[in-house]
Amino acid sequence: MTSSDPLPVETDDGVRLWAATSGSGVPVVLCHGGPGLWDMFGDLADLLADTATLYRWDQRGCGRSERRGPYAWERTLADLEAVRRWAGLERMVLAGHSWGAQLALRYTLDHPGRVGGLVYIAGTGIDPPRTWREAYEENFQERMGVRLGRWAELKERERSAGEEREFCVLRWSADFADDGLAHARRMAEPWFDVNFDCNAAINAEDRLTWGSAELRERCRACPVPVLIVDGEKDIRPRWSVNSLAETLPRVSRVVLENAGHLPWMEKPGEFRHAVRDFLAGCR
Structure with missing residues (x-):
């Protein structure tokens, strides 16, 4: 599939998700950040277009997808499974x-x-977010500068649509x-528009479940090869990722100098x- 036209994904509870495909090669399904944001992988897809068939999608309630819940971890995992089925993939790189x-x-x-x-x-x-959150906030304030x-002024009051984008x-x-x-x-x-309801619901789940002993044990038993790609100057402290890198049995890690949270844009x-x-070994 090489068409860049958006194609609908219908989930098992009837929600329609925006999706698109481009490129040619190893099938790669992209999962955007947030929660509550949307696919921002245009530049990344262009970088890999001659190497991978890329499947992009907006998560439930986000971006071009239907703005309807529920918003929860298990629901989002089921939606990702719906994307896999829509793409007709038995196996994929995530x-x-x-x-x-x-x-x-x-x-x-x-x-x-x-x-x-x-x-x-x-x-x-895979450690609880509280372990790195304070360092992140300090780095954020320093990086923001003038x-x-x-930003703080906008944060403390109701914002217009234009001010929301500026914020x-x-x-x-x-x-x-x-x-x-x-x-x-x-x-x-x-x-x-950012889906703040989605963000709040899933982040609340993260605080209850992320960092568990069960999650750590499941990572130790993971047979899938993993590439961790970091930007050296990400304001989320890179030592937070050590908890995952030291646990997975088949992992490699690349840290890109003078790059932040979106390393494909800067490097x-x-x-x-x-x-x-990495993809060459996943064929």
Whole structure:
């Protein structure tokens, strides 16, 4: 399949999800971050178009997908399974970014026979979020610099639609190694409203379940090869990922210098090289 036209995915409870496919090669299903955001993988898909057939989708209630819940971990995992069936894949590589890396990991642990490899991009490991959250907040404030005042002003009051976009762009600018406003504005094109209900519901589940001994044991038993790709200057402390890297039995890790939370945007050549090498072993 090489068409870039959007195609509908219908879940088992009747919710319609936006999806699209492009490229040619190893089948790779992409899982975007959030929760509550949408697919921002246009540049990444272009980088890998000659290596992989890429399947992109907006998660339930997000972006171009139908804005209807429920919003929960098990529901999102079932939606990812619906995408796999829509794509007609018996096996696939999963590539997830940020929270989407956690989603891709959970699906891999649940269905290792359906996953030929996992590309874990800028995730935060398997320890509880509280272990790294304080360091993240400190790094965020430092990286924001002079933009912090305006962001804080918007944070404390009701925002118009235009101000909501500005608020997110300002926050996302801290996700890049250098002055990230241009990159952050690119992330916001096209713009869709953030689904804060989805974000709150799934993050609440994370706080209850992430970091469990059961999750750690399941990672130790995971037979699937995993590539962890980090940006050295991600404001989410990279030591948070050690909890995962030290647990998986078949893992390699690439840390890209002078890159932040979206390493394919700041270091496209190095990112492409690392992922292409990994995909070559997943055929």
